[in-house]
Amino acid sequence: MTAVHRPVPERVEGFGLYNFCVSPVYRPSSVEELAAVLADGRARGETPVFRGAGRSYGDAALNPAGPVVELTRLNAIRSLDAETGIVRAGAGLTLGELWKASIPRGLWPPVVTGTMNVTLGGAVAVNVHGKNGWKRGTIGDHLESVTILRPDGRFEEVAAGSAALADVVGNTRAADPIVEVALRLKKLRSGYLDVEGFATPGLAATLAAIDGAKDDWEYVVGWMDCWASGRALGRSALHVANGHVPAPGEPTGFSVEEQLADVRTGPLPVPFLLLGLKLTARGPQMRLVNAAKFLAGRFAGRARYRQSLVAYSFLLDYVPGWNEAYRPGGFIQYQLFVPKEKAEEAFARALVLQQEVEVVSSLAVVKRHRADTFPRGYAPDGFSLALDFPVTRGNADRLVRLCRGFDRILLESGGSAYRAKDCVGTVDRLAAARAGKAA
């Protein structure tokens, strides 16, 4: 057996930088090495936590009491079948590497996150969703199989529909690692999307517009201005998109260059943008940015444009390293998932609560979801509202009150929370509160 070198414990962070742990981090570059690391851990009586690219905002990929095993180096693409659209790849392959390999074949991941820097294994472990949550559900719905390395060294291929798969999907504390994922990709007619942007004046209108668009449009997402109050409470800028149907002779967009050509950050180089973000991210200026975004949508009317899939999907990658602007306190994300009947009331309460405690999210995203089919699932048939909050010395106690207020809203509206975005222990709190009520 390979001798295992124990790494010096290091600071390991969630993407929001608020949550961290100090752990030895193993980065095996082969399954043999991984097996040796796991055997070594078992001999020491340690329970590892598996980590992908570390894009979960909170503590999903952290291990406060033991080692972290990062699987990003297991990123080989074993096969990519252009006919069936099935890709088999190591769990450490990121969506970014995947689309670059698949787009020339006219294939695209059925579900993508707002950043392309998530690994397949990590995406399965938290069961990610995208802006097409209503049409396509979560990534778990598109798996052919996952391959798991068992303690006896055996590779077990767990097929879609089996009970064993249900134990893997959405499980960030699985005992055994996912080493390979087989995913069914989506066949594209074009690498471009027809996008429509428009504004909605209030919360009821926002939710109604999203609900109305969910069957006609593949991607539906709203950017909510959390500062708006009164009748404007919940006003949003909505973006809906469908696959473009190319006219004969039109470019297909089936190349990496064409996809990236649409990603534009404007004339300023990225370091300047980061500095700008650092100066504004925690300030009240964001109120103006939000109002401007809404008003631009309002006055421009219904805007129609064509955009590449990459430019539309991976908004979080426009400014690489943007999360660093939130140091030293970091930021947290809180995503409320609420069943459709209760969503308007719950979101209204969540918006008013932010304004009451004077901690208002500068970035709020509304999405529509279908009911998650996995036992460890999180999404009800309803809406989600994802909110970002910087953590500063000045707002810490108000932020705690806010999060606990959100917890209460979720409890009372039958809502739920999502591991990848949970920074403040909400998933466990909800489970404990519900178990307490049931007992």
Next chain:
Amino acid sequence: MKRVVLVGATDGLGRALAAEYASRGCWVTILGRSPEKLGALVAELSARHPAATVHGVVCDLADAARIEPAFREALEASGHCDLFLYNAGLMPAGDGVTCDPESDAATMNVNAVAAVRMLGLAANYFRAARRGHLAAISSIAGDRGRKANPAYNASKAALTTYLEGLRNRLFPFGVTVSTVKPGFVGTRLLDGKKNLFWVVPADVAARTIADRLEKGHEVFYVYRRWGLFGLALHHVPRFLFKRVGPP
């Protein structure tokens, strides 16, 4: 949003500190010896302060083998740690004249040896995290050896010096190390003691300590006048100290 791990928090000042941090909506993880007391305190603080997240970890500091596992369990419960506060301390009872080696050794063990074990783990954690705050409740009693309680004085002197060393060691890593010398705090520790003055109620002491730690103070007394007292005490010459020194 702060995550605090408190060692020795089921009684006295520690209990008041736990309540103070819970009232601020912190994640509070309490280490204590008695499972019953710990359970009751966790339940009480959780009920009183719904915004807080309170966990308990059983740890008898006299059991050296238990310290590292307890530290891990505390981190697991807390998720991460921003402030590690060591409050555990014993003060041997005595007539002020007779030495009781057993009880004195137990005092040294909890106040100094177990403190070094526990704080050392926390120091390594914060050094790797390159951020954080390490603090311990030491005492003005550690500034001079006095006739009433030599072992207690020695244990607190050891703790104070150890913390000073850690402060210097961890400074380049962005870690703050604080030594708290509360003065007389109205807790069980003082029961039956005479000649007390400037006694501060435990909850007031806890609030003051939490405020000062928040500001990043490194060495402080609860009442600032104790600082002057300490300075004076420090300068009483030996020949005088042994004749008329305070008990």
